[in-house]
Amino acid sequence: MRWMVWGSGTNVGKTVISAGLLRAFYRGGLDVGYLKPVQTGLDLDEEKVRSWVGPGLDVGLTLVRFREAVSPDLAARRESWTGSDKVLVASLVEELRRREGRAMLVETAGGVLSPSPCGVLQGDLYRPMRLPAILVGDGRVLGGISATLTALEALEIRGYTVPLVIVVERSNAGGMENFRSIAENVRGSTSVQRISFDNPQEVTPWLMETSTQTAFDDAVSLLCAKHREWKQANVQASLDSRKMFWWPFTQHGLVNEVTVIDSAHQDDFTVLRNGEGNLERQFDGCGSWWTNGGIRGSALSAKVGAATLGRYGHVMFPECVHLPAMELTRRLLLGVGRGWASRVFFSDDGSTGVEVAIKMAFRLRLHRLGLPLVSENLKDVKLITLEGAYHGDTLGAMVCSEPGEYNETQTPWYTCKSFVVACPTVAIVGGCWTEEGLEGKFQFPQSTSGARILNVSMRQADGQEGDRLKRYYAHTKRVLAELSTRDDSPIIGGLMIEPVLQGAAGMRMIDPLFQRILIDVCQEKGIPVIFDEVFSGCWRLGYQCARDVLGVCPTIGIYAKLLTSATIPLAVTLASEEVFEAFLTDSKREALLHGHSYTAHPVGCALANEALQCLEEACKGTGRRYWSEERARNLSRINNVRDVTCVGTILAVRLHNSGNLQVVPLVKQLRDHGIFVRPLGNVVYLMCSPLTDEEICERLTNILEDALRRGTDNGA
Numbered sequence: 248m249r250w251m252v253w254g255s256g257t258n259v260g261k262t263v264i265s266a267g268l269l270r271a272f273y274r275g276g277l278d279v280g281y282l283k284p285v286q287t288g289l290d291l292d293e294e295k296v297r298s299w300v301g302p303g304l305d306v307g308l309t310l311v312r313f314r315e316a317v318s319p320d321l322a323a324r325r326e327s328w329t330g331s332d333k334v335l336v337a338s339l340v341e342e343l344r345r346r347e348g349r350a351m352l353v354e355t356a357g358g359v360l361s362p363s364p365c366g367v368l369q370g371d372l373y374r375p376m377r378l379p380a381i382l383v384g385d386g387r388v389l390g391g392i393s394a395t396l397t398a399l400e401a402l403e404i405r406g407y408t409v410p411l412v413i414v415v416e417r418s419n420a421g422g423m424e425n426f427r428s429i430a431e432n433v434r435g436s437t438s439v440q441r442i443s444f445d446n447p448q449e450v451t452p453w454l455m456e457t458s459t460q461t462a463f464d465d466a467v468s469l470l471c472a473k474h475r476e477w478k479q480a481n482v483q484a485s486l487d488s489r490k491m492f493w494w495p496f497t498q499h500g501l502v503n504e505v506t507v508i509d510s511a512h513q514d515d516f517t518v519l520r521n522g523e524g525n526l527e528r529q530f531d532g533c534g535s536w537w538t539n540g541g542i543r544g545s546a547l548s549a550k551v552g553a554a555t556l557g558r559y560g561h562v563m564f565p566e567c568v569h570l571p572a573m574e575l576t577r578r579l580l581l582g583v584g585r586g587w588a589s590r591v592f593f594s595d596d597g598s599t600g601v602e603v604a605i606k607m608a609f610r611l612r613l614h615r616l617g618l619p620l621v622s623e624n625l626k627d628v629k630l631i632t633l634e635g636a637y638h639g640d641t642l643g644a645m646v647c648s649e650p651g652e653y654n655e656t657q658t659p660w661y662t663c664k665s666f667v668v669a670c671p672t673v674a675i676v677g678g679c680w681t682e683e684g685l686e687g688k689f690q691f692p693q694s695t696s697g698a699r700i701l702n703v704s705m706r707q708a709d710g711q712e713g714d715r716l717k718r719y720y721a722h723t724k725r726v727l728a729e730l731s732t733r734d735d736s737p738i739i740g741g742l743m744i745e746p747v748l749q750g751a752a753g754m755r756m757i758d759p760l761f762q763r764i765l766i767d768v769c770q771e772k773g774i775p776v777i778f779d780e781v782f783s784g785c786w787r788l789g790y791q792c793a794r795d796v797l798g799v800c801p802t803i804g805i806y807a808k809l810l811t812s813a814t815i816p817l818a819v820t821l822a823s824e825e826v827f828e829a830f831l832t833d834s835k836r837e838a839l840l841h842g843h844s845y846t847a848h849p850v851g852c853a854l855a856n857e858a859l860q861c862l863e864e865a866c867k868g869t870g871r872r873y874w875s876e877e878r879a880r881n882l883s884r885i886n887n888v889r890d891v892t893c894v895g896t897i898l899a900v901r902l903h904n905s906g907n908l909q910v911v912p913l914v915k916q917l918r919d920h921g922i923f924v925r926p927l928g929n930v931v932y933l934m935c936s937p938l939t940d941e942e943i944c945e946r947l948t949n950i951l952e953d954a955l956r957r958g959t960d961n962g963a
Contacts, residue, residue, distance in 0.1 A: 288316030386416030512544035540812025541938030571852035587800035597781030598639025608741030637751035746793030754899035788895035812858035
């Protein structure tokens with residue numbers, strides 16, 4: 248049990264309240280300790296607490312001390328402090344780790360939004376720890392109601408749980424009823440308690456008064472009861488989820504462990520495994536199904552969402568405009584749509600965005616061919632897609648892919664409506680980048696890097712891959728020629744690809760040079776090109792979008808997932824003006840009649856603006872690195888590894904095909920060492936956010952390599 252003590256401002260009585268709670272814990276027979284991360288002024292709170300509580304209390308050293316009694320950031324500047332907030336938080340975490348099994352109170356400095364030594368707001372600084380909060384409110388002064396409720400909202404909007412607000416007031420309140428107003432305006436599971444305190448010079452006698460002890464005993468009983476309730480709720484959720492949930496992409500008969508996620512912040516989960524034990528930090532290795540962009544749990548995104556919700560809720564969109572949608576549209580057209588798109592169509596998820604794109608492509612193709620939209624003699628219209636493709640789970644998206652586990656067994660309505668084209672993949676095999684899939688294996692020169700593989704323009708121009716270019720061109724033209732001579736000779740309505748990386752196929756990297764050639768040939772024939780960038784767009788690959796890798800623009804593009812960075816569902820389908828004009832007539836019947844009730848919902852648009860701005864600021868330029876390619880080459884040499892894909896924010900290891908014999912124990916090892924992974928068949932992958940530091944990726948690679956080598960040593 249650990250709590251962080253916050254104040255609605257300075258001098259509201261946090262240290263006195265901490266001392267009273269500590270004494271009550273002692274009276275209840277609990278082993279308890281106290282920590283103060285930051286202190287300004289020579290009058291140390293740790294010494295006060297030690298004197299008020301008595302001998303035997305575990306009072307840890309104040310981690311950072313400044314002589315002058317001013318705000319920590321000002322004190323740090325005046326005293327030329329050379330430390331960092333990162334080290335401060337790490338030190339606090341370590342001090343708490345050393346006291347595992349002991350109840351702890353951590354007292355903050357000043358108010359919730361007081362600055363840290365480096366100027367970060369305290370509420371944001373300690374958010375990754377998310378200790379339950381005890382808020383000390385002010386019942387003694389005019390303005391105390393507002394200050395207390397504002398502090399409470401500041402904590403809650405940052406994701407803190409606040410089990411208790413203690414309002415400190417005078418014995419004679421002087422006609423003010425701060426406590427009553429505060430209590431009436433606190434909602435949810437937060438309790439409010441009053442404690443009267445008059446003379447700061449006589450703390451010890453006051454702490455020994457029966458009424459004071461009773462008040463603090465009640466507070467501690469309440470805190471412990473709420474902790475037990477929270478624990479029991481999580482245990483029960485773990486049990487009930489197996490009985491009540493129908494999880495997506497899950498065979499319930501194979502579920503071994505339920506992870507209870509208590510909270511999430513940036514790259515990490517805080518979890519209880521099977522609802523039991525202590526809270527653990529786990530790196531979100533699957534990026535919460537590829538959505539995490541690094542702003543999750545941030546105060547800024549929470550405030551943006553709350554402010555937009557308070558202003559708009561949801562509003563009608565057809566023939567209307569609101570500023571969040573307008574700002575997002577402009578941002579998209581200047582970003583992923585730069586150089587080709589002029590229109591943005593909003594939808595709710597990637598699969599729906601794909602369905603919209605298919606309608607757009609087919610209409611444009613028929614328009615280009617001068618064919619009617621409806622005719623008894625109209626031939627069948629099909630897409631060209633790539634083997635291994637996955638474009639979503641709605642029926643129209645499912646039929647774009649070849650038969651497989653995601654579609655063939657899901658509905659009797661499924662029939663593949665695409666021409667599926669074989670395509671070459673690239674991965675690191677035995678330490679070298681290797682092409683595979685069309686005519687056997689072709690190893691690139693040892694010096695070839697992933698950056699070169701992604702530099703399509705260079706590969707086309709420098710003459711080093713002439714044979715590969717010829718093979719790719721020949722294969723592409725042969726496929727299109729075969730399609731044109733088929734007996735049924737259907738209309739080719741478009742080409743749809745997942746640029747560079749097929750996620751659901753097992754992080755399968757398609758040679759971008761081949762995709763570029765296929766695109767060029769299709770565009771020469773007037774076939775619309777769809778980039779399904781639901782997964783790969785918005786810096787997932789280290790680039791803003793596929794245009795920057797393939798060196799060519801699509802006709803239509805779909806973006807989701809990182810669009811809102813793990814906050815709220817939203818998808819967009821971007822199109823060129825020619826696509827839009829193919830729907831522009833005097834008949835509503837010929838309009839794009841597609842939409843959903845929450846189209847362009849303002850909260851989603853506002854959060855997308857915030858997410859994209861953060862990504863743009865952090866990922867300027869192209870080819871930002873996360874995972875060490877040299878480390879990836881080393882992983883590929885481990886005995887039980889078939890190949891490794893290392894591109895952008897993804898590091899994927901494909902094991903030799905041996906069912907669950909290797910995957911299940913590997914997943915368990917990684918989770919035991921603080922990485923939440925969810926494999927794709929025999930592929931175990933790690934995915935960071937576009938904002939993740941390289942040093943974190945290096946630490947994760949160490950854990951992955953150790954786990955793989957242990958598997959080899961154990962004969963797996």
